[in-house]
Amino acid sequence: MLQNITEFSKKLDISEESLKQFIQDFDLEISACLSPNLNITQNFETFATENQEFLKKYDNDLREEKSVAQIADKIDQPAEKVEEIIKNKVPNIYDNGLYRSSVSTFGIDHQLGGNYQFIYNYFGDKTKLTQRDFVGYRDLFFYIYDMLEPFINPEQSKNWGIQKAAGIIVYGPPGSGKIFWAKKIAEMIDFEFFEIQKSRLKSTNPNDENATFDSYLSGMLKKNKIILFLENFDEIMTQRTGNQIIDNDNEAVKDCIFHNIEKFEKENILMIGSAKELAGIEPEIIAPGRFDVLIPIFPPNLHERSEMLLYNMTKNLSDDATLLKILKVNKADQIPFWIETAEKMKVFSNTMIVDFTQALKKRIRSSYLKNKTENITINPGILEASFKESASKLTNDYLNNVQQFVLEATNNSYDRFANRIEALKKELLTYKAKEKITRPIGFNTDEA
Incomplete structure (x- = not known):
């Protein structure tokens, strides 16, 4: 029987917010957990039903107030590492130094190398990027889900008067x-x-x-x-x-x-x-x-840019495509290859990333036609030329648009997107013009 996440959370006696946060903390693909019309998938239902006790612990932990020292002690990790993860994830802190709501001890443990393979055993191999509905943006997906709840769950209108x-x-x-x-x-x-x-x-x-x-x-x-x-x-x-x-x-x-x-x-x-x-x-x-x-609607973050680069480079390719063979020779059919390029693409839009991959494909094809071999090296020069071409849209007008967007997102949705907003602020700083040091007119009287 198909169930939406609200009905399913009631059945498990686990809060709906905990289930949503769990999916984000453990980087589960949305499509592996929810169908397009937001019903629970069979795999997620099986996992949650058979691991209800674990999810209850996760739910209880998410509700508890806890300090950095308490989290570090519980997962046997240095407090400095725990604090760094929390600050990157949730920049705001309670006045009394205690965290709750979006900070999960289990989620932090997972980021620091805790073994949670039992979770992924229920979902089989990860869906290929080219077969996914979309890449990343789990936080934005659930934010939109919350905004659409009156359409999805009629009881919001009946019980709470939310239109x-x-x-x-x-x-x-x-x-x-x-x-x-x-x-x-x-x-x-x-x-x-x-x-x-x-x-x-x-x-x-x-x-x-x-x-x-x-x-x-x-x-x-x-x-x-x-x-x-x-x-x-x-x-x-x-x-x-x-x-x-x-x-x-x-x-x-x-x-x-x-x-x-x-x-x-x-x-x-x-x-x-x-x-x-x-x-x-x-x-x-x-x-x-x-x-x-x-x-x-945010520009993609670093991890999303890496995935998008790989996604757009391999999109619509057949298994025996020449480009795919060249990518494999360079290990460019894997995300680690693209991280360095993604780091350079600060505040790049989705469109700019598509522009980059199109430019790069054309350069690789030209090299292939010239050399008649699949053993082509995707070298820094090719990557840099494609980068410069795609960065042409990184105009002052665009950067001003991003700056204005940061201000408006901060005013309207900071509590939900604090980590994205802070990361975007840092990326914008790299483009901030540095003031030129000018020497005053006239002689320097201190000189001999």
Whole structure:
């Protein structure tokens, strides 16, 4: 019998949050634990049922307040190592020096080399990167899951009065994957996905009076269980200022959405707006009951960049592909090969990583055609040339977008993404311009 994670947690008498944190602490693939529509997989159900006692211990530990010294003593590890992991994972600390909620003694022990092979025995071999639904982002997945709970679990509305969102804003730097996550949301709540084309955003259409945004939205309101994805939401919903040139089409779209937004929940429609930043958006549009669910879409972290490099280099390749043979010669069919490159790709977007792999593939192919051999070395020169090509999008505008995103994610979701935000801040610092030391005009009177 199919069960969602909420039902399953009640059956086990283990908190739902503990199960979610467990999946993250032990780096379990989402697809190995949850189906696309968020039901528990058979493998995870078997593991959890047969190891219920362990999961209860994990659950109890997660609820307990504990100090660094207590954790270190329990797992017989140096306190300095424990503290380093906690600070990287959860930068904030209780005033009394005790941790709880997202700090698991078992999770820390796992990171420091504790043997938990019994967990992985239930899931067989890891799913190949090319066969995964997506790479990394477990924390973002469960954050979105929480935001969508009123759609997934009707009891939230009945028992707690928590209503479904009428609108969601996914925000983040260009190329971070906002449309991917909008489609993932549609999959998670089993809604049909529609992307609103630019041609629909016209207040008047001389060729077809029924092709305006108003008529388009009226037609969509007759459908059921659909997601409407609107790109450039921050530009369309911008707040008017005194000297601003008004875009009549955008104003018409904004007024139409304001007029109809109360109907969205009743008609089982969810609109998702994609924005580079939240600053400048009309405050009324993000008021409660409107687009009040804000989901930050982060650039990939170091580990995710490594996986994405390998994923995009091997994507769609057949087992006997020439490129795959060359990658194997260089041991580039494994993640460790890509870590050094991923470390250089600070604040790179998903798009930049794809650009890098495309550029690298072309260079490898040119070398193969020239030398007619699969024994080609993927040397630092080839990697550096591809890196420079992909880094062309790392403009001042993009870095400013990332800086603004960090500020907004900090204000809205720091408690859930503290480690990502702090890591992104550090990566941004590498691009901060250093002030030039200038010598004062005139003579230095101290010189002899």
